[in-house]
Amino acid sequence: MNGTIQAPTIEYALLSPMLIVFGAAVIGVLVEAFAPRYLRKSIHVPLTLLALVGAFITTILTALNGLPDKAAAMGAVAVDGPSLFIWGIILVLAFISVLLINDDEQFVAQASAVPGSTDEEEAVRSGFAQTEVYPLALFAVGGMLLFPASNDLLVMFVALEVMSLPLYLLCGLARRRRLLSQEASVKYFLLGAFSSAFFLYGMALVYGYAGSIELKAIADSLSTVTGQDTLLYIGTAMLGVGLLFKIGAAPFQAWKPDVYQGAPTAITALMASTVLVAAFGALLRVFWVALGGLEWNWQPVMWGVAILTMIVGAVLAITQTDIKRMLAYSSVAHGGFLLTGVVAIGTFAQNTQALSxxxxxxxxxxxxxVGAFAVVTMVRDAGGEAGHLSRWAGLGKRSPVLAAIFAFFLLAFAGIPLTSGFFGKYAVFAAAVSGGALPLVIVGVVSSAIAAFFYVRVIVLMFFSEPAADGPTIATPTLGTSAVVALAAAATVVLGIFPQPVLDLADQAASALFIR
Amino acid sequence: MPWLSILMAVPVLGAVGVSLTKSDKLAKQLALAVSLVVLALTGVMAAQFNPSSATRFQFAEVYDWIPRFGVHYGVGVDGIALVLIALSAVLVPIVILASWHDADGTGAAAPPKRSVKTYFALLLVLEAMMIGVFAATDVFLFYVFFEAMLIPMYFMIGSYGGAQRSYAAVKFLLYSLFGGLLMLVAVIALYVIADKGTFMFPELVGVIQDPNTQKWLFLGFFIAFAVKAPLWPFHTWLPDAAAQAPAGAAVLLVGVLDKVGTYGMLRFCLELFPDAAKFFTPLVIVLSVVGIVYGAIVAIGQTDIKRLIAYTSISHFGFIALGVFAMTAHGGAGATLYMVNHGFSTGALFLIAGFLIYRRGSSQIADYGGVQKVAPLLAGTFLIAGLSGLSLPGLSSFVSEFMVLMGTYERYAVPAIIATSGVILAAVYILWMYQRTMTGPTAESVKGFTDLNIRERWVVAPLIAVIIALGFFPKPVLDVINPAVDQTLSNVHVDQFTPAVADKKGAGQ
Incomplete structure (x- = not known):
């Protein structure tokens, strides 16, 4: 009031994981600008990995210090149990995805060279590499960290863009089949921009209703503001569209197969694992925190979306002939399974169960x-990765170990007991049943059965078919790729046999729900 | 001593060992040795089992597995589970010995050579899971084994089976998985509705009281078991799977894996949801009787030996389900004994049929004829196994089939009478098959047959011995089964529903 501006308080310690990641990304840009070409990669890789490890360590330290009871940065960023857990997952997954990205073979030599031109040949011959991949990935990861933790819609929107823009670019950098990759990139960008616009407009409408973009203020306004329901409903629907697009829930799933197929597989691995995590965090925050009081209105719609997503994902996957497209539809179906948990809200205990x-x-x-896509990168023929399913025939005979591991991942996707996928599915379905969503669970198991069909079909191809004469070769994996496969397989086994520690962790993270 | 855990750990470790061996021969020998060790351990354990003990589940071990979900590693056996574990433990070494050349790529049909180590490792893993599924006293643990055991069997059919193997393997897996997933919903709902915070079976008995809830949960479990068993009309996967599987895998599939279905009906459907079980009894009885007659008639029409045996099993599973849902002491004990006997007699049939097919390379009945002249031992043992399959008095199946029919007649006279026709039809399908393959003029392609060799005799001899022994003296097994069945039926509160044995005439209708 007396003319001085109160400096905002920023809890740097709480935000340090994000700051480390963004800081390293900025340094990465400087490296691109100043370091000689031959040095860049050897600087980027350790820098990126160290940044992710550092961020992970600070995340753990924050969690050990006890959870804060109010949002950081003047209420803009909520560093609470779910955020920290999600950060942990994203950072670990990003770390192993970067190990996968560290494989030169996958990225274009010079993105600006027109596919098939002499420029391109030139670039390949001189051994160029688009090392911008690393800082771009770090920016995306930073956005992913902020996205589920944002406590007001504007920050969330910024995070959404910071997360998405680098990914749009990364999608276009595949070394082989570049036109497909560029098409994927453009498609992802156009559709993504469209969904961002939805989100933005929804935000504006909700602001019109609530007079604030803070999630807490929106939640409070639900019981106080009257006569503006139309604004609220349309705004909610539009926010939902923006978020469900990122998850790839039906009917907003159309981008997923094209983008997953076109993008370099390492980037697909990064997107398929971490973006889903971040987007679910954000979805939960918007719908549970800001619009929790409106559950009677959005729950039926979300039921419909969940059912549609599960069925569309499972049924369309059956018709796919490309392994990456198939995994993309499988990820759609898994998004649907996760949505059954999102709608299963009720009492406090019920909510914590569903959240965990x-x-x-x-x-x-x-x-x-990540493990499954890592295996995909290793099955190659002359034209790059052998994506077509028919090329996978007889893989079990030529490379039994790799095929066995991939089969194991597929069984985990299908939710067979003694794999991590089973307990994941079980946990979500159990939460849904106790939340009164039994019909949803029945649809869930029916679509699981449908989904099992195409997972099993790949296993049949790999193990029970005779290998094709000119079948793909199995690339000798780099150290990074084999580490990724081994790590993912180990996680799938351990979470499938002894999930209790991670369940406990998830329980703790969910115990206080989201802070407001 | 943690007997049951040891029984599961030994084959798993054995499987790891087998997959690490250098030579195929060593892998086979090691697998056989491991399975014999399991058999010996099972024998020692069974000797310590006390049928008259007041504690129902003996050798019990309970540890927390996933406290968050209330899931325990809970194992323990009553008489019913014990005899089924014993059945598995006896069959596995026999199957291993019988499957000696299944993956070698030898045999008249010239199948491609496949990984021998993998085959035997899968067999041992399957054995561990078979023991686990019968030993589980935690409903969730049971479910885990119930689903997980599909995977080794899937690979055994899909990688080592006949020409249509991948179709058969996928069909098998998807049918079972679909049933299993419905059961998963019921398992979750059981946990949520019971609200006990535990999956331990003994604590869940009698908890669900609301009849409507019981009915839905019953259906969830029952459909899974009916697909598994399989009951008509959920049976269509079995003939494909059993016909395409290598003979040894077919024995374990039909002899043990399918028993999980009937075992589950007896243990879970009846005890957890007694009112619903009574409500659905007429339906199940109808399905069983239809299955008995249908399976038998279709078996008569088969032209493929293995498919024929598979259809006879559908008929026999009808008998078992009939005995389970008759809910009488005789019916239940007969059904349990039938599970054991069927495992041995069908096992013998499949294995000897497998020897036959190994020599000729075809499973078509029409390709054989007059085998008994060139291979009398093979033909003779096939006849004994077949006669046991048609329940000839003096052979083991007769005792159990008689008990089932008697137990059913006590309460449901008309279905029992119709079911009896299955016995007559059994004579037709078995004897007609025997006549077409073994008697008559020796077919040209059969002329070069050798009789059973030493290994094959070692496979057949124990089975025939058990079939005859249990045919004349089933008492030791029944002594173990009876208390467990009585216990089961008392949990079903069936005594309010049926009079005691002495005055049963007419009152139970």
């Missing part, structure tokens, strides 16, 4: 997904 189930599912699914 979702968190556990995200962790379990993320590891398996």
């Amino acid at each position: 189930a979702i968190l556990f599912y995200l962790a379990a699914y993320g590891f398996t997904t």
